Amino acid sequence: MTATVKEKRVSDRHSWGWQALLSCPCHPQSALRELASGQLHCSEASCTYYTEPFLQVDGQPVLIDFAASVCTPDAFEQLESGSLLDRKRSPIAKLVKRVIWGTSHRTRQNVTRFLTELKQHNPKPTLLIVGGGAVGSGSEALYGDADVTVVSFDIYASEHTDFVADAHDIPLKDGVVDGIWIQAVLEHVLEPQRVVAEIHRVLKNDGLVYSETPFMQQVHEKAYDFTRFTESGHRWLFKDFALVDSGTVLGPGTALLWSMRHFAAGLFRIKKAGELLAVVFFWVRLLDRLIPQGNTSDAASAVFFMGRKSDRAITRAEVIRFYRGVR
Numbered sequence: 112m113t114a115t116v117k118e119k120r121v122s123d124r125h126s127w128g129w130q131a132l133l134s135c136p137c138h139p140q141s142a143l144r145e146l147a148s149g150q151l152h153c154s155e156a157s158c159t160y161y162t163e164p165f166l167q168v169d170g171q172p173v174l175i176d177f178a179a180s181v182c183t184p185d186a187f188e189q190l191e192s193g194s195l196l197d198r199k200r201s202p203i204a205k206l207v208k209r210v211i212w213g214t215s216h217r218t219r220q221n222v223t224r225f226l227t228e229l230k231q232h233n234p235k236p237t238l239l240i241v242g243g244g245a246v247g248s249g250s251e252a253l254y255g256d257a258d259v260t261v262v263s264f265d266i267y268a269s270e271h272t273d274f275v276a277d278a279h280d281i282p283l284k285d286g287v288v289d290g291i292w293i294q295a296v297l298e299h300v301l302e303p304q305r306v307v308a309e310i311h312r313v314l315k316n317d318g319l320v321y322s323e324t325p326f327m328q329q330v331h332e333k334a335y336d337f338t339r340f341t342e343s344g345h346r347w348l349f350k351d352f353a354l355v356d357s358g359t360v361l362g363p364g365t366a367l368l369w370s371m372r373h374f375a376a377g378l379f380r381i382k383k384a385g386e387l388l389a390v391v392f393f394w395v396r397l398l399d400r401l402i403p404q405g406n407t408s409d410a411a412s413a414v415f416f417m418g419r420k421s422d423r424a425i426t427r428a429e430v431i432r433f434y435r436g437v438r
């Protein structure tokens with residue numbers, strides 16, 4: 112599947128003028144201008160990036176306003192691979208990870224629903240993947256649809272990204288994309304409300320968003336992990352969107368396996384002890400299949416929200432009525 116995704120990404124990059132959607136991260140209304148040297152600049156004369164070019168990493172523009180981001184230019188200049196995070200895993204480590212943690216059946220179902228909803232408004236939609244440096248677990252089918260143009264960014268360049276950006280300032284013009292997929296990203300941003308406001312801004316009217324965010328999960332990505340959401344908190348985060356669907360993607364069994372791993376790693380003061388326990392007890396997450404959706408919300412490992420851009424925010428009373436845990 113990975114090879115297919117890679118091939119699709121490469122062919123997209125050569126066949127579609129996604130650059131036309133780009134804007135300056137500091138001036139969302141200002142198009143980028145490309146000089147003969149191939150370097151990109153902001154077209155607003157008062158902008159720092161009017162005279163100074165945006166950095167390039169692995170042939171991809173780094174459209175980050177460093178004055179307003181936790182990312183620093185030094186990090187990109189020092190790295191040969193362009194990745195801020197160490198993502199290299201051996202094939203065996205990847206296989207073990209897949210066996211222990213599996214893939215959410217619900218995520219796969221949600222991809223199918225998302226693509227159907229997306230094409231209802233535009234048969235040839237443009238889909239933006241926020242945090243698309245790695246293909247999200249269970250989301251492979253997003254990349255395999257010939258009618259969907261996928262544009263992807265992350266805070267590091269990879270074979271799956273088109274440009275590098277910070278989601279607090281998405282470098283796209285207003286109302287230009289049909290759909291946005293943001294999976295396991297919002298816990299890693301300092302201001303999730305601002306990221307969701309950016310998602311709202313760059314979506315077309317009635318544009319579709321899909322978000323998957325952890326609730327009961329321990330810290331991962333080290334210093335870049337800040338927030339968790341209950342299903343209701345996640346709904347409120349997307350209050351400017353009309354509900355299409357919401358629920359649990361990973362249940363209490365998966366949450367328990369995460370806890371067991373971190374408990375063992377703490378007790379024995381070694382990360383490997385946690386990983387060993389997770390290998391032995393991987394089957395605990397399979398018990399999620401025995402728990403009905405209605406009983407998973409209060410203790411979910413991760414929740415999802417699918418919704419359409421709206422000009423009416425839900426009210427405080429509506430989010431209280433939204434609660435769908437064990438009453």
Ligand SMILES: [Zn+2]
Nearest residue numbers: 135138153158
């Ligand atoms: Zn600018």
